[in-house]
Amino acid sequence: MGQYFQIHPVNPQQRLLNQAVSILQQGGLIVYPTDSGYALGCRVGDKAAADRIRYLRGLNDHHEFSLVLCDLSAFSLYAKVDNRIFRLLKTLTPGAYTFILKATREVPRRLQNPKRRTIGIRVPDNTISKALLATLSEPLISSTLILPGGEMPLTDPEEIYNRIGNQVELVINGGYCGFEPTTVVDLVEDMPKIIRAGRGDLTPFKARDQSSYQET
Numbered sequence: 358m359g360q361y362f363q364i365h366p367v368n369p370q371q372r373l374l375n376q377a378v379s380i381l382q383q384g385g386l387i388v389y390p391t392d393s394g395y396a397l398g399c400r401v402g403d404k405a406a407a408d409r410i411r412y413l414r415g416l417n418d419h420h421e422f423s424l425v426l427c428d429l430s431a432f433s434l435y436a437k438v439d440n441r442i443f444r445l446l447k448t449l450t451p452g453a454y455t456f457i458l459k460a461t462r463e464v465p466r467r468l469q470n471p472k473r474r475t476i477g478i479r480v481p482d483n484t485i486s487k488a489l490l491a492t493l494s495e496p497l498i499s500s501t502l503i504l505p506g507g508e509m510p511l512t513d514p515e516e517i518y519n520r521i522g523n524q525v526e527l528v529i530n531g532g533y534c535g536f537e538p539t540t541v542v543d544l545v546e547d548m549p550k551i552i553r554a555g556r557g558d559l560t561p562f563k564a565r566d567q568s569s570y571q572e573t
Contacts, residue, residue, distance in 0.1 A: 358522045359385075361514075363530040366390075369488040377527055378493045385526030386410065388502060388517055389489060390534040391425070391481040393453045393556050394510040395517060397525070398425065398497040404467065407498050413524060415505030422468055423455050423477040425499040427490035435464050435496065436478050442544055445561075451482035453556035457543040468498065475545060485531040501538060510536045 360380070362373045380387060386399050386406045397413065399406030401424065411420065424435055429450055432438055436458035438446070446456065460469045460476040469476055479499075481487065490497065502511050504520070511517050514530035522528055540557030543550040549562050 359518075359524075359526045359528060361518050361522065361528050361530065364485050366484060366532045366534075369485050371488075371492070374488055374492045377489055377529065380526045381493060381497075383526075386413075386524075387527040387529065388514075388521075388525055389486055389497075389529045390483055390531030391486050391499075392451070392483045392534065393481070393501075393539045394512060394534060394536045395502045395514070396425075396499045397502055398499045400493075401465070401468075401496055401498055403498070404465075407467075409524070410498070410500050413521065414500060414503060416500070419471070420500075421470055421475075421477060422498045422500055423479055424464070424468070424496045425486065425490065426478060426480050426496045427487055428480055431496070432478065433461075435461055436476060437461060445544070445549075449557070449561060450480040451487065452480070453482065453537075453539045455479045455539045455541045457541065457545060457552065459545060473545065475543075477541070479539060483531070483534060485529065489529075510538075512536045 364370060364373050377387060381400050384403055384406055386397060386409050388395055389398055397410045429446060455477045457475050457477050460474055464476050514528055518528045537556040540555040541552040543552050551562060
């Protein structure tokens with residue numbers, strides 16, 4: 358069985374964060390809390406761990422992962438962002454959004470949309486995940502923890518550990534963090550397009566121009 362850490366949701370214990378980062382750096386796969394439920398995560402360059410996420414979730418080779426960042430400072434390293442987009446992102450992060458953007462060469466091809474060369478990037482508003490990412494000093498490859506046959510994400514860390522604790526190296530119990538998915542916004546074209554309405558507020562896009570986005 359993997360390890361099980363109970364990390365304080367307001368004041369995360371740095372000792373446990375350091376141990377979690379060590380597990381990631383050794384090729385580990387972890388379950389960690391975000392602002393839109395629990396997620397599976399591993400390092401960007403760890404193909405074997407990413408393949409394990411696909412296996413656990415029953416995903417095919419075409420599933421697009423998200424890159425989860427601590428803040429906006431490294432956004433331009435992984436996504437092509439102009440000043441207009443950066444200003445928009447600054448008002449919406451951290452938050453429960455996943456932004457679809459053109460990927461840079463720093464993003465492995467296997468993580469990009471094979472046709473559009475895009476990547477989903479997010480900055481979660483969760484104290485534990487932000488502290489974990491700051492300690493790691495790099496993004497995580499991430500996917501919402503929905504097991505094959507399930508329609509909703511798992512939300513109880515103890516249940517998660519009982520069900521898949523033998524298939525991951527660490528489960529972080531950060532308390533209840535909801536189950537509603539992120540709002541997914543495609544920012545590749547001039548006008549934002551809402552791909553999925555989730556926890557993130559749609560008001561900023563409606564305020565910009567009622568006709569400037571479309572839901573699909």
